[in-house]
Amino acid sequence: MRTFPLLAAAAALAFAVPALAQTTPADLRDAALKDDIAWDITEGLTTEIGPRLAGTPDEARARAWAVEKLKALGFHNVRIETYRMPVWVRGEEKAxxxxxxPQRLVLAALGNSGSTGTRPLEAEIVYFPTLADLQAAPDGSLKGKIAFVSHAMHRTQDGSSYGPYGQVRRAGPAVAARKGAAAILIRSIGTDYHRNPHAGGTSWPEGVKPIPAAALSLPDSEQLERVIKRGKPVKVRLTLTPQFVGERESGNVIAEVPGSDPGAGIVLVGGHLDSWDLGTGAIDDASGVAITAAAAKRIMESGQPRRTIRVVWFGAEEVGVFGGRAYAEAHKGERHAAAAESDFGADRIWKFDVNLPASAAAVGDRLATALSPLGITRGRDIAGDGADVGPMMQRGVAAIDLAQDGSRYFDLHHTPDDTLDKIDPEQLRQNVAAWTAMLAIVANAPEEIGPVTPRP
Amino acid sequence: MRTFPLLAAAAALAFAVPALAQTTPADLRDAALKDDIAWDITEGLTTEIGPRLAGTPDEARARAWAVEKLKALGFHNVRIETYRMPVWVRGEEKAxxxxxxPQRLVLAALGNSGSTGTRPLEAEIVYFPTLADLQAAPDGSLKGKIAFVSHAMHRTQDGSSYGPYGQVRRAGPAVAARKGAAAILIRSIGTDYHRNPHAGGTSWPEGVKPIPAAALSLPDSEQLERVIKRGKPVKVRLTLTPQFVGERESGNVIAEVPGSDPGAGIVLVGGHLDSWDLGTGAIDDASGVAITAAAAKRIMESGQPRRTIRVVWFGAEEVGVFGGRAYAEAHKGERHAAAAESDFGADRIWKFDVNLPASAAAVGDRLATALSPLGITRGRDIAGDGADVGPMMQRGVAAIDLAQDGSRYFDLHHTPDDTLDKIDPEQLRQNVAAWTAMLAIVANAPEEIGPVTPRP
Structure with a gap:
């Protein structure tokens, strides 16, 4: 196992060496393989708060819990920064x-779905195997009907299938509404075979009136396909009564490890505190806030870093990145050296990517050396993941992605099944070790980490 | 691959050899590895009927479907034998x-549960790790409280853990009611970690007034345990509104392959047509009725067997074996040579056991030879599985058990997740092959298969 001689390099460059003393990134990394802080946060947040939909009292309780927890861990400048946002809440849902x-179907309304009202909608199904088929339907052809799109997502390690398949959920409802559909059902954007639908937001472009929109669990979606394939008209009764309850307060929770060199820029890390309402948001994203805070805490305990590490537990990510955008607006005047987010579960990190200026290319090499013993290889992509830190990255902040294995992520994502038992404590520790090594290197890098060209 | 020379043995014993012609049990077995009949039945019943709770219109539709299907397959004497039974139906369920x-819990009422009425019950939880702990609670100590028992079932290949752990569900509610509890919650009798509770019946001895009784999904049960372990009083709001709707009609569906030797006794095979109401009853027990009917159909196509094979798709098993008891009463005057039931899913058969009279010991040996190529070994247990055929076996009918691998059975048992996608077509075919070989041997055995001492 190679270790990186950080202090020697720093001394050679004649920078002020912070109080990392004899502790190398490799030492910190290896000690973090015994971490219990991340588990403690994940267990506490999912147990004592549970689901925490953006803008609801549950999310507000989560912020209070977060402040108490981050203060107890010894972080500095722990605070809440609030903003206001429109809030959508789930109602009754039956089909x-x-x-x-005749038989029941299990489904969940998509975020921002319209309502059937309390009187159920009864309508015939019009079936589309893919979003492209729906898009090809003649205007007006769906009048009074329920569109059903069943395009099946496939499993990938890097989660790249979420982009294209997720369009059925993000864009499909508006397409159906434009063509006159009374409602739309989609196959869940997921890869499991349990009777747990995958929630997630959809959006309505200006001028498109929301219609009821819901995701069927995969077994229900395939059942409906089989029923349709028998060739007889299929009629469904649907009740969905979600509603917008107006503007409410949400907020980001911020904590810091102050650096010794204020001019060197902030290293921004975090995840999101809000979750969808069906599960307890264990992999999405209690583990992300836990991993990043645990790593920052471990750096803090080892001595003052050169750069300030700012941990942000963002609010309202799931429903439209309200927290990430509010943060970018409020902090646009501050120099940020680099940003990184953990929001893809808690399975082991298998690769990393960077977007660093040429002047800091050696930082990427040191990361490769420090992460390799954890089974993490260097990827060829331009870093820039993380919805919440996305607005900062778009402004040219350098980026580091520590990519988790997402092979089973979409078995759980946005479902009632996103619960604590899905977190593997050993893999969680590997995450903390990787983040700790990364922070030790990036926060203490003697090089300037200046702005970069953002990922397209 | 060894094959068993059935015809030679039969001829040596100078019995009338039926019209199996050149087809040996091994030939029939191997041909059945390409079976599509069982899949067709399983797919049809779960798709075109779906859930089929005993005594409901859904179960009645299933009987009509079954008659049509069994007639189409060419069986003889296809008929429904009805009986009446008390019917319990699920209502609203929220906790x-x-x-x-504060957070939602996912649960399902146990069969025969009492009702909270429409006004929710709000009460404090009293926690018991095991049924023995609940039994040890002083009388009256649970007055006005909700008992919670979390004893965790463990996975076994042969399903033997269902007996002892299942007692929490079968007996626990009555124990809690006797001690004055207002309601009881149990950890589901299951081995999965999905937000799908396991239904199943409980019972109330004479004089015990039913209380609301429900099973939490495993993630919810462990969440409640974690909340309790924080040490503060835990209060729960519970709404369960199931009800008994009175006596209704249920029935068994019967089909036959008439044998050439009416005096040799009937070979009784089957599974149960009813299911719990949450899933579509794929592994419990569409696959069981499908496997046994497919095997009988394959024997029928190969020529007339010596003994009549009677396929029974029993009604109302889940809620108290009403169909099995009605059958035993209605047919107590008929000679039954042997009985066997398929009611443990559709994963591969890994062992078999028999309960045969000494005069028919050779039948067991021939079974061992014919089943061995399918990876099925002979067990040391006395056969007697199958709730529906149990009343016949208790009267001394010989028994053959073809034991499926139950390692994942209790991931699905009685849950919303018991759906078609859980059936592996290749393992289903192995089941049909084993049942076909078994029927070829037992229905044609030249030996007398007389009464046996039932399994204790």
Whole structure:
């Protein structure tokens, strides 16, 4: 196992060496493989708060919990920065096939879905295997009907299938609404076979009136396909009563490890505090706030870093990145050296990517050396992941991505099944070790880490 | 691959050899590895009927579907034998922790549960790790409280853990009611970690007034345990509104392959047509009725067997074996040579056991030879599985158990997740092959298969 001689390099460059003393990134990394801080945060947040939908009292309780926890961990400048946002909440949701084969279907309204009202909608299904098929339907052809799109997402390690398949959820409802559909059902954007639908937001472009929109669990979606393939007209009764409850307060929770060199820029790390309402948001994203805070805490305990590490537990990510955008607006005047986010579960990190200026290319090499013993290889992509830190990266802040294995992420994502038991404590520790090594290197890098060209 | 020379043995014993012609059990077995009949039945019943709770219109539709299907397959004497039974149906079911950490819990009422009425019950939880702990609670100590028992079932290949752990569900509610509890919650009798509770019946001895009784999903049960372990009083709001709707009609569906020797006794095979109401009853027990009917159909196509094979798709098993008891009463005057039931999913058969009279010991040896190429070994247990055929076996009918691998059975059992996608077509075919070989041997055995001492 190679270790990186940080202090020697720093001394050679004649920078002020902070109080990391004899502790190298490799030492910190290896000690973090015994971490319990991240588990403690993940267990506490999912147990004592549970689901925490953006803008609700549950999310507000989560912010209070976060402040108490981050103060107890010894972080500096712990505070909440609030903003206001429109809030959507789930209502009743029921569906059944009326004929030819009467039976219940399990579904969940998509975020921002319209309502059927309390009187159920009864309408015939029009089936589309893919979003492209829906898009090809003639205007007006869906009048009074329920569109059903069943395009099946496939499993990938890097989560790249979420982009294209997720369009069925993000864009499909508006397409159906424009063509006159009374409602839309989609196959969940997910890869499991449990009767747990995958929630997630959809959006309505200006001028498109929201219609009821919901995701069927995969077993229900395939059942409905089989029923449709029998060739008889299929009629469904649907009740969805979500609603917008107006503007409410949300907020970001911020904590810091102050650096010794204020001019060197902030290293921004974090995840999001809010979750969808069906599960307890364990992999999405209690583990992300936990991993990043645990790593920052471990750096803090080892001595003062050169750069300030700012840990942000963002609010309202799931429903439209309100927290990330509010942060970028409020902090646009501050120099940020680099940013990184953990928001892809807690399975082991398998690769990393960077977007660093040429002047700091050696930082990437040192990361490769320090992360390699954890089984993490260097990727060829331009870093820039993380919805919440995205607005900062778009302004040219350098980026580091520590990519988790997402092979089972979309079995759980946005479902009732996103619960603590899905977190593997050993893999969680590997995450903390990687983040700790990364922070030790980036926060203490003697090089200037200046602005970069953002990922397109 | 060894094959068993059935015809030679039969001829040596100078019995009338039926019209199996050149087809040996091994030939029939191997041909059945390409079976599509069982998949067709399983897919059809779960798609065109779906859930089929005993005594409901859904179960009645299933009987009509079954008659049509069994007639189409060419079986003889296809008929429904009805009986009446008390019918319980699920109502609304909701639960949430009110404090100290407010959040929703996912649960399902146990069969025969009492009702809270439409006004929710709000009460404090009293926690018992095991049924023995609940039994040890002083009388009256639970007055006005909700008992919670979390004893964790463990996974076994042969399903033997269902007996002892299942007692929490079967007996726990009555124990809590006797001690004055207002309601009881149990950890689901299951081995998965999905937000899908496991339904299943409980019972109330004479004089015990039913209380609301429900099973939490495993993630919810462990969440409630964690909340309790924080040490503060835990209050829950519970709404369960199931009800008994009175006596209704249910029935068994019967089909036959008439044998050439009416005096040799009937070979009784089958599974149960009813299911719990949360899933579509794929592994419990669409696959069981499908496997046994497919095997009988394959024997029928190969020529007339010596003994009549009677396929029974029993009604109302889940809620108290009403169909099995009605059958035993209605047919007590008929000679049954042997009985076997498929009611443990559709994963591969890994062992078999018999309960045969000494005069038919050779039948067991021939079974061992014919099943061995399928990876099935002979067990040392006395056969007697199958709730529906149990009343016949208790009267001394010989028994053959073809034991499926149950390692993942209790991930799905009685949950919303018991759906078609859980059936592996290749393992289903192995089941049909084993049942076909078994029927070829037992239905054609030249030996007398007389009464046996039932398994204790």
């Amino acid at each position: 059944e096939i009326l004929g030819p084969f | 949430e922790i009110l404090g100290p950490f």
